[in-house]
Amino acid sequence: MKRIGYYPGCSLHATAVEFDTSLKAICQHFGIELVEIADWNCCGSSPAHNNDGFLAAALAGRNLVLAAEQGLEELVAPCASCFSRLKAAQHDLEHNEAWRAELEKRLQASYQSGVRIRSILDFLHAVIGLDALRDRIVGPGLAGLKVASYYGCLFVRPQEILGRQEQENPQEMDMVVNALGGQAVDWPFKTECCGNSLALARPDVAQRAIKAILDAALGVESDCIATACPLCHANLDMRQGRQGLKMSRALPVFYITQLVGLACGLPAKELGVDQHLVSTRSLLSAANLG
Amino acid sequence: MERINLTQANTNSALLAKVTRESGQDISACYQCGKCTAGCLMAGAGDGGPRLVMRLLQFGLLDQVLSGKAIWLCAACGICTVRCPREIDVAKVMESLRRMARQTGQRPAEPAVAAFEDLFLTCVSRHGRMHELGVMVAHNIKTGRPFKDADLGQKLFFRGKLRLLPSRVRKVAAVKQLFARTGGGAA
Known part of the structure; x- marks a missing residue:
């Protein structure tokens, strides 16, 4: 059994609980053991880096210190924000000796470089693999399902940290959808921002961003949206149908891990598809899934 | 213009x-x-x-x-x-x-945005983790909109997506000391 470190982050224990359960379900299915980093802490997310660079590097960095201490050479961070902050902290701590020394002093522990941090898309490609996904599809998989792959910001940006060439039209999630038998649609809002936490502080501003994304996905006749970020999911799913976001038809929003599980024939209940605010039931029964 | x-x-x-x-x-x-x-x-x-x-x-x-x-x-x-x-x-x-x-130290032009960040970081310094419900409720109170998204909260609760109590890091003191200021400097 393959073993990989797991950094769930705060959201996967609460509003994104179905991201956690669906990831665990597919890992069990593919024989992968997730080892949660013991005593992990919040990555600091945007509030930390907007306020204090060292704090941002230190909060995320403590988790990298713990992972190395616990013998984890690679880890998966499903939340896009956690993934981004862990990568940024690794970059900062490996380029800024003063910060690394300060972190080591405060934690009374040494920082080990080189822990491999994987996003959920990297995990699906490199740890499970597209061939394995194709092999394990039950029946026609996601056949007939038109999926708008929505990446959001933090899988592709910033280039300085992630070193990606393709910034505007990523393909990793589309490739997973297609491997599962579904049809990834071509659409222009893959990497537009969902409004982030402005949904809480300035809902009017976030609403415009959310509406533009939902409109674009509906405009290409998608049946659903696939996401890989708790905040993107919250904004597109929870806010959909509220004032100013009443769409021409309801557009279910899945985590990509849920779609993997559904295509592999795992029970819908184990994948948390009933925990969304936009009902997924009629779409899934029409597609003979779950 | x-x-x-x-x-x-x-x-x-x-x-x-x-x-x-x-x-x-x-x-x-x-x-x-x-x-x-x-x-x-x-x-x-x-x-x-x-x-x-x-x-x-x-x-x-x-x-x-x-x-x-x-x-x-x-x-x-x-x-x-x-x-x-x-x-x-x-x-x-x-x-x-x-x-x-x-x-x-001046008043931020978007107080609700600043308040969210303050509450988020206070929560993390206190528990080591972000408690979504706690931060949402505190933000509503601080910005004078106590019932904002209350209906949403109820729906999330019934779907098992709200954790009522914060989850806490065991060595929370270790996290807390990361918050002391360093005196700045860019990465």
Whole structure:
């Protein structure tokens, strides 16, 4: 059994609980053991880096210190924000000796470089693999399902940290959808921002961003949206149908891990598809899934 | 079209040099093409987007930037940086400006945004983790909208998506000491 470190982050224990359960379900299915980093802490997310660079590097960095201490050479961070902050902290701590020394002093522990941090898309490609996904599809998989792959910001940006060439039209999630038998649609809002936490502080501003994304996905006749970020999911799913976001038809929003599980024939209940605010039931029964 | 009062312009400001130092970006490289603002989700929501911020900085009008809304409405999505033909990391500039605005101690032009960040970080320093429900409720109270999204909270609760009590890091003291200030310095 393959073993990989797991950094769930705060959201996967609460509003994104179905991201956690669906990831665990597919890992069990593919024989992968997730080892949660013991005593992990919040990555600091945007509030930390907007306020204090060292704090941002230190909060995320403590988790990298713990992972190395616990013998984890690679880890998966499903939340896009956690993934981004862990990568940024690794970059900062490996380029800024003063910060690394300060972190080591405060934690009374040494920082080990080189822990491999994987996003959920990297995990699906490199740890499970597209061939394995194709092999394990039950029946026609996601056949007939038109999926708008929505990446959001933090899988592709910033280039300085992630070193990606393709910034505007990523393909990793589309490739997973297609491997599962579904049809990834071509659409222009893959990497537009969902409004982030402005949904809480300035809902009017976030609403415009959310509406533009939902409109674009509906405009290409998608049946659903696939996401890989708790905040993107919250904004597109929870806010959909509220004032100013009443769409021409309801557009279910899945985590990509849920779609993997559904295509592999795992029970819908184990994948948390009933925990969304936009009902997924009629779409899934029409597609003979779950 | 926005008016810029140039009588206060001060291109030699030490504070402006600080923006360059903190962000590591050459503000003067911006030639005002506006690609950043064209792709910016908040550009139409406050008092101008990143292009205007860059122009104000070029004129040395740092106070106007620090007291404005743009730096608070930036969602740090980074699309401006990707598209800048002058390879300026505009998002990094915005981040540096937001940190500087904090240091001035003046009231933020978008208090609800600042309040969210304060409450988020207070929660993390206290528990080591972010407690979504706690931060949402505290934010509603602090911004004087106690029932905002209450219906949403109820729906989430019945779907098992709200954790009533915070989850806590065992060695929370170790996390707490990461919050002590270092005296700044860019990465």
